[in-house]
Every structure is written in C-alpha cells, then in structure tokens.
Amino acid sequence: MQHPFEEFRDFVTVGHPLSPLVWFRLGGPAAYFAKPRSIEDLCGVLKRARDAEIPFKLLGGGSNVLVRDEGVEALVIHMESPFFSDVTVDENRITAGAAVPLTALISQTARAGLAGLEILTGIPGTVGGALRGNAGSRQGAIGPFVNSVTVLDAGFEVQVRERDDLSFVDRESNLDEPVILSTVLELSREDPESVVRRMRRIWIVKKENQPYGHQSSGCVFKNPSPDVSAGALVDQAGLKGTRHGGAEVSDRHANFIIAHPGAKAADVLHLIDQIQQRVWQQFGYELELQLQIW
Ligand SMILES: Cc1cc2nc3c(=O)[nH]c(=O)nc-3n(C[C@H](O)[C@H](O)[C@H](O)COP(=O)(O)OP(=O)(O)OC[C@H]3O[C@@H](n4cnc5c(N)ncnc54)[C@H](O)[C@@H]3O)c2cc1C
Structure with a gap:
C-alpha cells in the first residue's frame, strides 16, 4: 500500500527507530522519518505532511527529547545532511x-x-x-x-x-x-x-557535575525561578538515587534522570511523575518540564 510520502521515498522511511538518535536511547519508532538533503526536500515533505494532516517534529541531536515507548505518530524530520x-x-x-x-x-x-x-x-x-x-x-x-x-x-x-x-x-x-x-x-x-x-x-x-557517559537527557525540569533550582529541590526532597524500573535520579546532579540498560521510557515518565508529586507536597513548587516528551 502507498504511504503518504511515497513520492519522497528516497529520503523518507516508514516506522524508523528513534532510540539510536536520542541521548536517552529509549522509545519507539517514528511513523514517518525524513532526512531531507536540501531545502527543496524539506519544503516538499513539509507541504505533503500539511496536506495529509500529518503532524511533524524536528529532531536535532536528540539530547533534550524523550521518545515514548509507543513511538511518535508523526513525521520526524532529522536535520542531519551536509546541506544543513x-x-x-x-x-x-x-x-x-x-x-x-x-x-x-x-x-x-x-x-x-x-x-x-x-x-x-x-x-x-x-x-x-x-x-x-x-x-x-x-x-x-x-x-x-x-x-x-x-x-x-x-x-x-x-x-x-x-x-x-x-x-x-x-x-x-x-x-x-x-x-x-x-x-x-x-x-x-x-x-x-x-x-x-x-x-x-x-x-x-x-x-x-553532570552524568556524562550515561543514557540521559539534560536537565529534566525548568528552574521554578532564577533563585530556586529544580535540582536543589529534587535533592532536598531526598530523591537522589531513587529508582523506578531502569530509570534513576542521578546521584551526581538531581535534575538529571539516567536510564540503565533495559529501561523503558515509561520508567522515566513514572520517575518524573514521582518527583513532581514529591516536590509539590514538600515545597509547594510545580516543576515544569524542560525535557521534551514525544
Ligand atoms: C549530558 C547532557 C548535558 C546537557 N547539558 C546542558 C547544559 O548544560 N545546558 C543546556 O542548555 N542544555 C543541556 N543539555 C540539553 C541539550 O543538550 C540542549 O537542550 C540542546 O541544545 C538540545 O539540542 P538538540 O540538537 O539535541 O535538540 P533536540 O533534543 O533534538 O531537540 C530539542 C528541541 O529543539 C527542537 N529543534 C531541534 N532542532 C531544530 C531545528 N533545526 N528547527 C526547529 N526546532 C528544532 C526540537 O524539535 C525539540 O523541540 C544537556 C543534555 C545532555 C544529554
């Protein structure tokens, strides 16, 4: 069966794995995945997505993105070619x-x-x-x-x-x-x-100060204000080292979550929820996400 991006098949694939492209190394595939090689490729595929009412997302280095285990029902555009x-x-x-x-x-x-x-x-x-x-x-x-x-x-x-x-x-x-x-x-x-x-x-x-060498993103939460650090709140809530499944609050920097081998994106999401609840209960701050969840 033809897919909506059939005419762009030399640079669009279907069901493309995203986990190797994000720093967390977690999550499911993109429904459609494009690696445009020129501005014409890029505009062509974007217009096609708009006409077919398919949402799209831009992926850079994947260091601030957590992809859900079920993947992304969208066109993911990876800006990687020498042209860009x-x-x-x-x-x-x-x-x-x-x-x-x-x-x-x-x-x-x-x-x-x-x-x-x-x-x-x-x-x-x-x-x-x-x-x-x-x-x-x-x-x-x-x-x-x-x-x-x-x-x-x-x-x-x-x-x-x-x-x-x-x-x-x-x-x-x-x-x-x-x-x-x-x-x-x-x-x-x-x-x-x-x-x-x-x-x-x-x-x-x-x-x-940061857990390089682990699967992670950068800071998970925004600082509530310039004087209040999200990492310090997570630390003071006693959450450093807390684990859910294969996900753990880094003991080096409490605003980082690291993913151990075998972790699922759902483990990270569960831990995020747990941190938000605890910080709200203990300090009355609603931690907002800096990490993009796809
Ligand atoms: C170990 C580690 C340490 C980090 N330390 C820091 C730090 O000290 N300071 C800091 O600020 N960040 C830090 N980060 C977070 C991250 O590196 C930054 O947020 C980075 O700028 C994200 O860039 P990216 O290309 O990986 O974007 P991605 O993660 O791929 O995407 C992030 C967002 O940008 C959008 N985007 C990407 N490219 C484009 C484009 N061309 N056009 C439109 N939208 C686009 C995406 O759609 C998404 O919404 C760290 C991350 C890790 C893993």
Whole structure:
C-alpha cells in the first residue's frame, strides 16, 4: 500500500527507530522519518505532511527529547545532511547551519581565535536545538551571540529573523517557527590558546557535575525561578538515587534522570511523575518540564 510520502521515498522511511538518535536511547519508532538533503526536500515533505494532516517534529541531536515507548505518530524530520551543516567564518561573524553539532562549532571557533561560545562547552546537540532552547549554563547562553536566524515560517517560506525580533530568556527563545535553518553569530577576537584553556576548564567542571557517559537527557525540569533550582529541590526532597524500573535520579546532579540498560521510557515518565508529586507536597513548587516528551 502507498504511504503518504511515497513520492519522497528516497529520503523518507516508514516506522524508523528513534532510540539510536536520542541521548536517552529509549522509545519507539517514528511513523514517518525524513532526512531531507536540501531545502527543496524539506519544503516538499513539509507541504505533503500539511496536506495529509500529518503532524511533524524536528529532531536535532536528540539530547533534550524523550521518545515514548509507543513511538511518535508523526513525521520526524532529522536535520542531519551536509546541506544543513555548513559553517563559514567572516571576520568575527560565523554562519552555522542548524545541523552543526554545537561541540564542533565551539572547537572550530575557539581554534580560530573567536571567543564566546566556549561557555557552552559540554552541551550536546545541534545549533538548531541550542537556538530553540537558548542552551546555556551559569556562565551564559547562546542567545546574546545571535545576530540573526534563518527559519522556515508557518507558510514554509524562508525568512530571516534579525536580532531585534529575537528574544532569549532562561532556557527559552521566541523561535517558534517550524524549522530553524541557520544562524549568524557574532563573537569577539581573542588569543586561541586562552579560549581553548577556558574551554578545558569548563569541561572539567561539567564532567564532575553532570552524568556524562550515561543514557540521559539534560536537565529534566525548568528552574521554578532564577533563585530556586529544580535540582536543589529534587535533592532536598531526598530523591537522589531513587529508582523506578531502569530509570534513576542521578546521584551526581538531581535534575538529571539516567536510564540503565533495559529501561523503558515509561520508567522515566513514572520517575518524573514521582518527583513532581514529591516536590509539590514538600515545597509547594510545580516543576515544569524542560525535557521534551514525544
Ligand atoms: C549530558 C547532557 C548535558 C546537557 N547539558 C546542558 C547544559 O548544560 N545546558 C543546556 O542548555 N542544555 C543541556 N543539555 C540539553 C541539550 O543538550 C540542549 O537542550 C540542546 O541544545 C538540545 O539540542 P538538540 O540538537 O539535541 O535538540 P533536540 O533534543 O533534538 O531537540 C530539542 C528541541 O529543539 C527542537 N529543534 C531541534 N532542532 C531544530 C531545528 N533545526 N528547527 C526547529 N526546532 C528544532 C526540537 O524539535 C525539540 O523541540 C544537556 C543534555 C545532555 C544529554
């Protein structure tokens, strides 16, 4: 039987596993999965999805997504091809495609003697995901470096959003268009060695405080306010190390859940529920999810 994306079968597959593409390594397949190789592929498949009333989702590096065990009844678009991975440097301005891995961009700019992005050292994922969620840490976030962002708007037209139209607050941006295609970032010139030294220092601290090497996402919950840390609330509720099935609240950083071999996405969801209930009962805070649940 023909599927709705039959005419795009050279880059759309049916029932594609998503667990290898997300950091949790959990969850079921995507009903439809596209790896567009050009803007024409991307627009073509998006228009087809709209006509067939099939919802779609963008997948970057999968470091902030938990896929449910039953999978995703949607078209999942994986921005991975070289077409979306270009990086060009012009003086202190960097143009980077949405699919560029953030870590690669940080290393490239540091080696080129461009300072700024090293504060994002250790944050996995892509430039697209980082822009969507204003990736960052205590040292700062990607937002202040953004000069412009090229997107596909709701009508699937290419548009450029200039700095004045953009807002980046906490772990959020106002980039709610269907697709982020690329960005221009403005950095400052500095001796490459000192930028790389800062990168190394930040990486050492990150590795000590976050559970790298485990299956996980980043922080599961948003901080309730700038002064109240979700991780501290989970810790004070005595939940570090709590397990449900194969999912466990990290004993290194209480806002991380790690998945042990054999875990199910349902185990993570159960633990999330348990944490939210306990923090509400003990401290009266309703923890909101930072993690995207698909
Ligand atoms: C070990 C670990 C440590 C982490 N530490 C940090 C940290 O210190 N600070 C921090 O901010 N985050 C951290 N994270 C979370 C995560 O790395 C960031 O949220 C990251 O920016 C997500 O990027 P991604 O490409 O993986 O996005 P994904 O997880 O693939 O997607 C996240 C969201 O962005 C959307 N999206 C992705 N690409 C596009 C696009 N091109 N156009 C439109 N929408 C898009 C997706 O639809 C989804 O809604 C950590 C994660 C892990 C696993």
